Amino acid sequence: xxxxxxxxxxxxxxxxxxxxxxxxxxxxxxxxxxxxxxxxxxxxxxxxxxxxxxxxxxxxxxxxxxxxxxxxxxxxxxxxxxxxxxxxxxxxxxxxxxxxxxxxxxxxxxxxxxxxxxxxxxxxxxxxxxxxxxxxxxxxxxxxxxxxxxxxxxxxxxxxxxxxxxxxxxxxxxxxxxxxxxxxxxxxxxxxxxxxxxxxxxxxxxxxxxxxxxxxxxxxxxxxxxxxxxxxxxxxxxxxxxxxxxxxxxxxxxxxxxxxxxxxxxxxxxxxxxxxxxxxxxxxxxxxxxxxxxxxxxxxxxxxxxxxxxxxxxxxxxxxxxxxxxxxxxxxxxxxxxxxxxxxxxxxxxxxxxxxxxxxxxxxxxxxxxxxxxxxxxxxxxxxxxxxxxxxxxxxxxxxxxxxxxxxxxx
Amino acid sequence: xxxxxxxxxxxxxxxxxxxxxxxxxxxxxxxxxxxxxxxxxxxxxxxxxxxxxxxxxxxxxxxxxxxxxxxxxxxxxxxxxxxxxxxxxxxxxxxxxxxxxxxxxxxxxxxxxxxxxxxxxxxxxxxxxxxxxxxxxxxxxxxxxxxxxxxxxxxxxxxxxxxxxxxxx
Numbered sequence: 137x138x139x140x141x142x143x144x145x146x147x148x149x150x151x152x153x154x155x156x157x158x159x160x161x162x163x164x165x166x167x168x169x170x171x172x173x174x175x176x177x178x179x180x181x182x183x184x185x186x187x188x189x190x191x192x193x194x195x196x197x198x199x200x201x202x203x204x205x206x207x208x209x210x211x212x213x214x215x216x217x218x219x220x221x222x223x224x225x226x227x228x229x230x231x232x233x234x235x236x237x238x239x240x241x242x243x244x245x246x247x248x249x250x251x252x253x254x255x256x257x258x259x260x261x262x263x264x265x266x267x268x269x270x271x272x273x274x275x276x277x278x279x280x281x282x283x284x285x286x287x288x289x290x291x292x293x294x295x296x297x298x299x300x301x302x303x304x305x306x307x308x309x310x311x312x313x314x315x316x317x318x319x320x321x322x323x324x325x326x327x328x329x330x331x332x333x334x335x336x337x338x339x340x341x342x343x344x345x346x347x348x349x350x351x352x353x354x355x356x357x358x359x360x361x362x363x364x365x366x367x368x369x370x371x372x373x374x375x376x377x378x379x380x381x382x383x384x385x386x387x388x389x390x391x392x393x394x395x396x397x398x399x400x401x402x403x404x405x406x407x408x409x410x411x412x413x414x415x416x417x418x419x420x421x422x423x424x425x426x427x428x429x430x431x432x433x434x435x436x437x438x439x440x441x442x443x444x445x446x447x448x449x450x451x452x453x454x455x456x457x458x459x460x461x462x463x464x465x466x467x468x469x470x471x472x473x474x475x476x477x478x479x480x481x482x483x484x485x486x487x488x489x490x491x492x493x494x495x496x497x498x499x500x501x502x503x504x505x506x507x508x509x510x511x512x513x514x515x516x517x518x519x520x521x522x523x524x525x526x527x528x529x530x531x532x533x534x535x536x537x538x539x540x541x542x543x544x545x546x547x
Numbered sequence: 548x549x550x551x552x553x554x555x556x557x558x559x560x561x562x563x564x565x566x567x568x569x570x571x572x573x574x575x576x577x578x579x580x581x582x583x584x585x586x587x588x589x590x591x592x593x594x595x596x597x598x599x600x601x602x603x604x605x606x607x608x609x610x611x612x613x614x615x616x617x618x619x620x621x622x623x624x625x626x627x628x629x630x631x632x633x634x635x636x637x638x639x640x641x642x643x644x645x646x647x648x649x650x651x652x653x654x655x656x657x658x659x660x661x662x663x664x665x666x667x668x669x670x671x672x673x674x675x676x677x678x679x680x681x682x683x684x685x686x687x688x689x690x691x692x693x694x695x696x697x698x699x700x701x702x703x704x705x706x707x708x709x710x711x712x713x714x715x716x
Contacts, residue, residue: 194684194685367607479638480579480580492609509627513662514662
């Protein structure tokens with residue numbers, strides 16, 4: 137607290153050389169309902185104005201990078217689930233694609249479009265969580281209760297695809313573990329048909345709501361240049377007016393086949409972050425719709441993986457009746473499949489920014505080193521600068537609009 | 548640097564600029580996905596500055612520590628830079644020995660390097676000269692080791708089944 141410089145306007149309040157004002161130190165977190173995760177911010181306040189913030193993170197650090205050095209490659213997927221758990225399928229697919237890049241596996245188009253569908257569903261779920269929580273923190277509880285039903289429906293789809301709702305561990309290196317069921321396809325089609333109306337409802341509740349705008353416009357702003365210097369990516373960077381989207385700049389998983397808009401904001405404040413996410417959800421719905429159309433046009437209606445028996449577990453009945461599948465089953469479970477020596481960096485557009493995997497392989501059974509570029513770990517350090525000089529209540533809104541996910545932050 | 552040039556031209560631009568560093572750039576290699584520049588530690592700050600200001604690699608994607616036990620140059624830093632206008636990424640590696648673990652900080656070039664370098668300090672014990680707040684970030688303040696070093700055991704040391712030999716090394 138001693139390092140805080142006294143603001144200029146204090147000079148006016150000096151009475152007989154005595155300083156009548158006092159600073160307050162406030163612990164925002166580590167556990168506080170408004171921080172939506174375990175982060176501590178020690179705020180130095182002058183009344184309600186924030187002068188200085190000291191951040192402490194690492195409360196749920198689980199050493200994923202170290203754990204990954206002792207796990208066969210296919211087991212690392214479960215670690216990625218637990219990073220940004222609001223959109224775990226994107227993390228899963230990002231990891232599979234990193235491995236496919238290292239191994240040089242090319243996937244059939246059908247598999248890639250199925251991945252696109254799941255990743256865009258995850259993006260919608262992620263944005264629903266973030267945007268409804270902005271509403272919640274601004275005092276609008278309705279979206280948090282009503283729009284959340286769409287997230288539930290998306291989780292129902294995950295459940296139908298892989299059996300889990302939150303930590304999905306979905307797909308395998310080289311493709312999918314099984315085809316989507318009829319029910320899963322039906323649910324995907326339903327959500328594409330029904331979600332736009334739900335989003336419109338959400339828009340009509342908050343987008344031009346006077347109270348909401350008063351609370352969020354010019355709250356926690358950051359300019360494009362500053363955002364780039366702080367390593368912002370994802371919706372937060374786009375809200376600051378920089379049209380950087382990994383899906384467009386480094387297309388992966390056939391994103392180049394899709395036609396979509398990258399929405400950008402201008403001032404990088406909470407309102408822009410909110411609107412960019414709102415628009416992105418609509419684009420995601422459109423991408424899913426395009427993917428469904430493309431899948432209908434494909435002559436290939438069955439392939440669910442590339443020809444990589446060394447990475448995808450064979451069907452159980454084959455394991456019991458044939459030799460080759462039995463050998464592969466054993467080798468996969470024991471982590472004995474060959475991996476080339478090499479390094480790759482692969483990134484995907486996660487729910488909150490560029491999620492990167494820097495994988496160094498020395499040919500061993502596990503990665504030699506796996507560095508995870510977690511987007512919110514990188515941009516959360518700009519938080520003190522964004523809330524400095526603002527009100528305490530704005531700090532809460534700014535944090536929820538940045539979509540900082542504790543699991544990813546602390547990895 | 549012009550916005551859109553073909554990949555070969557972009558790589559050539561980088562190579563031409565790197566020639567000015569003479570023998571401080573020890574190698575330029577094409578790895579599986581990216582061009583990688585190996586640089587000596589005394590020139591890493593100048594090289595990154597040139598990358599940022601002259602070649603348009605204005606975005607620091609990530610930087611992380613590395614540990615290669617048993618090698619003469621035991622520790623390393625890897626920087627991933629991104630030229631967003633040209634859509635060009637590059638990897639820069641800088642290795643050092645175990646008794647010279649101080650790198651120049653790049654927080655003056657990119658404020659975002661602050662936490663990345665703190666992470667490298669926290670997990671590898673790599674120091675950064677000129678860093679404004681070099682202390683542990685994810686581990687507790689009085690943690691007794693640098694846990695991402697390869698000699699730090701992940702498992703309970705009494706366990707017999709997690710021998711390094713079973714992991715192909």
